[in-house]
Amino acid sequence: MTKRFPKIRDVAEAAGVSTATVSRALSAPEMVSRDTRAIVLKAVEATGYRMNHAARNLRRRQAGGIVVLVPNLANPFFAQILSGIATAMAPSGYNVLIADTRQADAGSSMLDYLHNNRADGLIVLDAGLPEEVLSAGQGRAFQPPIVFACEWLEGDDRASVTIDNAYGARLAIDHLVALGHRRIGHVMGPPDNILTLTRAQGTRAALAAHGLAVREGWFFAGDFSLGSGAAAAQRWLAMDDRPTAVFCASDAMAGGFVGALHRAGVRVPGDVSVVGFDDIEIAAHLVPALTTIAQPRRLIGETAAQKLLDLIRKTGQPGGVRDVLPVELVVRESTGVPARRSPR
Amino acid sequence: MTKRFPKIRDVAEAAGVSTATVSRALSAPEMVSRDTRAIVLKAVEATGYRMNHAARNLRRRQAGGIVVLVPNLANPFFAQILSGIATAMAPSGYNVLIADTRQADAGSSMLDYLHNNRADGLIVLDAGLPEEVLSAGQGRAFQPPIVFACEWLEGDDRASVTIDNAYGARLAIDHLVALGHRRIGHVMGPPDNILTLTRAQGTRAALAAHGLAVREGWFFAGDFSLGSGAAAAQRWLAMDDRPTAVFCASDAMAGGFVGALHRAGVRVPGDVSVVGFDDIEIAAHLVPALTTIAQPRRLIGETAAQKLLDLIRKTGQPGGVRDVLPVELVVRESTGVPARRSPR
DNA sequence: CGCAACGATGTAATCGATTGCAAAAGAGGA
DNA sequence: TCCTCTTTTGCAATCGATTACATCGTTGCG
Numbered sequence: 162m163t164k165r166f167p168k169i170r171d172v173a174e175a176a177g178v179s180t181a182t183v184s185r186a187l188s189a190p191e192m193v194s195r196d197t198r199a200i201v202l203k204a205v206e207a208t209g210y211r212m213n214h215a216a217r218n219l220r221r222r223q224a225g226g227i228v229v230l231v232p233n234l235a236n237p238f239f240a241q242i243l244s245g246i247a248t249a250m251a252p253s254g255y256n257v258l259i260a261d262t263r264q265a266d267a268g269s270s271m272l273d274y275l276h277n278n279r280a281d282g283l284i285v286l287d288a289g290l291p292e293e294v295l296s297a298g299q300g301r302a303f304q305p306p307i308v309f310a311c312e313w314l315e316g317d318d319r320a321s322v323t324i325d326n327a328y329g330a331r332l333a334i335d336h337l338v339a340l341g342h343r344r345i346g347h348v349m350g351p352p353d354n355i356l357t358l359t360r361a362q363g364t365r366a367a368l369a370a371h372g373l374a375v376r377e378g379w380f381f382a383g384d385f386s387l388g389s390g391a392a393a394a395q396r397w398l399a400m401d402d403r404p405t406a407v408f409c410a411s412d413a414m415a416g417g418f419v420g421a422l423h424r425a426g427v428r429v430p431g432d433v434s435v436v437g438f439d440d441i442e443i444a445a446h447l448v449p450a451l452t453t454i455a456q457p458r459r460l461i462g463e464t465a466a467q468k469l470l471d472l473i474r475k476t477g478q479p480g481g482v483r484d485v486l487p488v489e490l491v492v493r494e495s496t497g498v499p500a501r502r503s504p505r
Numbered sequence: 506m507t508k509r510f511p512k513i514r515d516v517a518e519a520a521g522v523s524t525a526t527v528s529r530a531l532s533a534p535e536m537v538s539r540d541t542r543a544i545v546l547k548a549v550e551a552t553g554y555r556m557n558h559a560a561r562n563l564r565r566r567q568a569g570g571i572v573v574l575v576p577n578l579a580n581p582f583f584a585q586i587l588s589g590i591a592t593a594m595a596p597s598g599y600n601v602l603i604a605d606t607r608q609a610d611a612g613s614s615m616l617d618y619l620h621n622n623r624a625d626g627l628i629v630l631d632a633g634l635p636e637e638v639l640s641a642g643q644g645r646a647f648q649p650p651i652v653f654a655c656e657w658l659e660g661d662d663r664a665s666v667t668i669d670n671a672y673g674a675r676l677a678i679d680h681l682v683a684l685g686h687r688r689i690g691h692v693m694g695p696p697d698n699i700l701t702l703t704r705a706q707g708t709r710a711a712l713a714a715h716g717l718a719v720r721e722g723w724f725f726a727g728d729f730s731l732g733s734g735a736a737a738a739q740r741w742l743a744m745d746d747r748p749t750a751v752f753c754a755s756d757a758m759a760g761g762f763v764g765a766l767h768r769a770g771v772r773v774p775g776d777v778s779v780v781g782f783d784d785i786e787i788a789a790h791l792v793p794a795l796t797t798i799a800q801p802r803r804l805i806g807e808t809a810a811q812k813l814l815d816l817i818r819k820t821g822q823p824g825g826v827r828d829v830l831p832v833e834l835v836v837r838e839s840t841g842v843p844a845r846r847s848p849r
Numbered sequence: 850c851g852c853a854a855c856g857a858t859g860t861a862a863t864c865g866a867t868t869g870c871a872a873a874a875g876a877g878g879a
Numbered sequence: 880t881c882c883t884c885t886t887t888t889g890c891a892a893t894c895g896a897t898t899a900c901a902t903c904g905t906t907g908c909g
Contacts, residue, residue, distance in 0.1 A: 166865095168864095168865055168866085169865065169866060169867095170865080170866095178888075178889085179888065179889045179890075180865090180866075180867090180889090181866095181867080181868075181888070181889060181890080181891095182887085182888060182889075183866095184866060184867055184868080185867090185868090185887095185888090188866095188867085192886090192887080192888095193887075193888085194886080194887060194888090197887080197888085212865090212866075213563070213864085213865050213866070214568070214623055214866095215559050215560075215562035215563040215567075215568065215569075215864085215865080215866095216559075216563050216864070216865035216866045216867085216894090217865080217866055217867075218559035218866095218894095219557070219559040219560050219563050219864090219865085219866080219867095219893095219894050219895065219896090220865080220866050220867045220868085220893070220894050221866085221867070221894080222894065222895095223559075224558070224559065225559075226600070226602070233588075234584060234587050234588035234591055235584050235585045235587075235588040235803070236584065237581025237584045237786075239584070240578060240579050240580065240581045240583070240584050241579045243578050243579075243603070244577075244578035244579040244605060247578055247603065247604065247605045248605070251605075256570070256600075256602045256623070257602060257603055257604070258570070258600045258601060258602055258603075259587070259591065259601055259602075259603050260591065260601070261588060261591045261592070261595075264591065264592060264595050279558060279600070387786055387787060387789075387790045390790075391790060413787075416787055416790050416791075417790050419792065420789075420790035420791060420792055420794070421790075423792045424794075442581075442731055443731060443757075443760055443787065445731075445764075446731050446734075446735060446760050446761050446764035446765075447760075447764060447791070447792070448763065448764055448767045448791070448792045450764070450768075459579070510895095512894095512895055512896085513895065513896060513897095514895080514896095522858075522859085523858065523859045523860075524859090524895090524896075524897090525858070525859060525860080525861095525896095525897080525898075526857085526858060526859075527896095528896060528897055528898080529857095529858090529897090529898090532896095532897085536856090536857080536858095537857075537858085538856085538857060538858090541857080541858085556895090556896075557894085557895050557896070558896095559894080559895080559896095560864090560894070560895035560896045560897085561895080561896055561897075562864095562896095563863095563864050563865065563866090563894090563895085563896080563897095564863070564864050564895080564896050564897045564898085565864085565896085565897070566864065566865095850909105851908105851909095852907105852908095852909095853906105853907090853908090853909105854905100854906085854907085854908105855904100855905085855906080855907100856903105856904090856905080856906100857902100857903090857904085857905100858901105858902085858903085858904100859900105859901085859902075859903095860899105860900085860901075860902090861898100861899095861900095861901100862897105862898090862899085862900100863896100863897085863898090863899100864895105864896095864897090865894105866893100866894095867892105867893085867894090868891100868892090868893085869890105869891100869892090869893100870889105870890090870891095870892105871888100871889085871890080872887105872888085872889075872890090873886100873887080873888075873889090874885100874886080874887075874888090875884100875885080875886075875887090876883100876884080876885075876886090877882105877883090877884085877885100878881105878882090878883085878884105879880105879881090879882090879883105
């Protein structure tokens, strides 16, 4: 910001009107007569004027942007969601700020975002943030509207855009049972995560509904990552009494699981069937192509963004509306009828 | 922004000093005596004061943020880079804005970002933007510092952080040749992309250096995506005279290529060896695990961010420094000695 | 003892756009 | 022609923090 930009006053002079008129011609065209509007627009063109957002935001007492809190930016799962958010936000003129909640200085800067004037609203993709951050500003400070996406806070009535995780789990289990599996395991996400909980609970419920055993030993710990899927595979390999099918709470874990199994000489779906969750793009291209529960990631992002805009503009529902988007089973190659007998 | 926040004046009153002193105590502590500083800090605490960024930015004539121009946010390749950028930017206090350059309203809003006061600098991951956008503002307007990352503009001397793509290609080809391959193909990225060009050119050069044929029919069109890799596989399958090894310009394409081949009954590396490029996280977990050229994505992001900060602060080199980060070959399972004879 | 120099603080102008209020300009209507 | 009502415009205050410049003590040194 070294040279001088034309400011609104320059445009006003060029057009022979007042700054107020220029301002109105640009942000409330209907308040200005057709003729002056044309003159002003021409002057804007001629001077190359561009509005100064800092000034507008100061005067309007707003931030001019929203922030998206992502648990781990490096995780490609969020890419599609972010894209959806960006798409939906583009026409609004709001900036989209991105912050990684698991970063070094997370604590303080998160508060900074939340507390005031850095953002007019936020989309939270990480319900695992410290309570005091998410519920901050209840006291003296003002808290901007929040929309949770993917994850949410139990017992909290703020707006959210999620999927029915238990139903997704049920689809996976039903599919496996229909294929003839009776011995079904589950690779879980990180502990305490709401998605982990609901998917695991959904799995348990579906198993029970089919009158199948729920063996705790077949519930493998994981954290949604590729590596944790591979680690679960090692534990599966070390078992005497293995499940013939495994439902993984994320495609990444399913990929890691299948890969590690393959390297140990176990075939999918020949020896064990695997179902993933998410339907990330590569799922269809894996070897074998992954059977999975598809969730509409881009739509989740777009919906969350739209919801946030409504909240900011105070249009639409007063708040607290929880959208639940549909999931569906996508059958590919990684599931099949169970082997005559468990290998080994 | 409905309720009233404590402003600097409130803090000043609470502390019994002037607003100037409060401002200095907060952003230039050394200008204020130890005692007053303590008093001010206490008053800040007591009032719950948080600075208004819009006001500061207006006064300082800056934007308070940088923007990252991403060609396709949904592409997970960029996730790691964004993460690196976010990490490096966090301590600076600059906001990180993200914009998808292939979005609907791209043209106009990109200009908006570039031209002024929306950003103090930008990191461009898409050198394919229209010239008039990237070179905009040379005339009357001021253009903020730019750092190119991954991609760059040929003949442009602005700062950039890249890798040696030709060398990466050479590593891949050398590896294949060392395994005994003489018939080597290449799946390319999108036309006119600088990465496509340099990698293809590097491939040609390496091939020539080994005295091997450069057959145009073995250079498959692609666009870095999974689908285009799978499409290339179809073309490979339809050939009479196939290469025994294929170097793909991205891991995504390699994944798509291998997957499609597998579904057609062709084995990797038994029937054909495949090398990727990028070393995305899943590469190590694929079946077969992908041999690839690793590039330090997170480091690219961090370096670009640091460079941009230097440019903004006018520290460091005056500008135009081009960093080239190292790449390396990672040998996994997708490459092996060529089959005795080409299948079919 | 007196003056220069320095450090700490306060005063007030400033950044650039928006908007409440008032004045001016039309538009009808009697 | 005069008056009321509506639409367009302009004036000037305002948003909240920063910072150039001025002020007021202090300290140091000749």
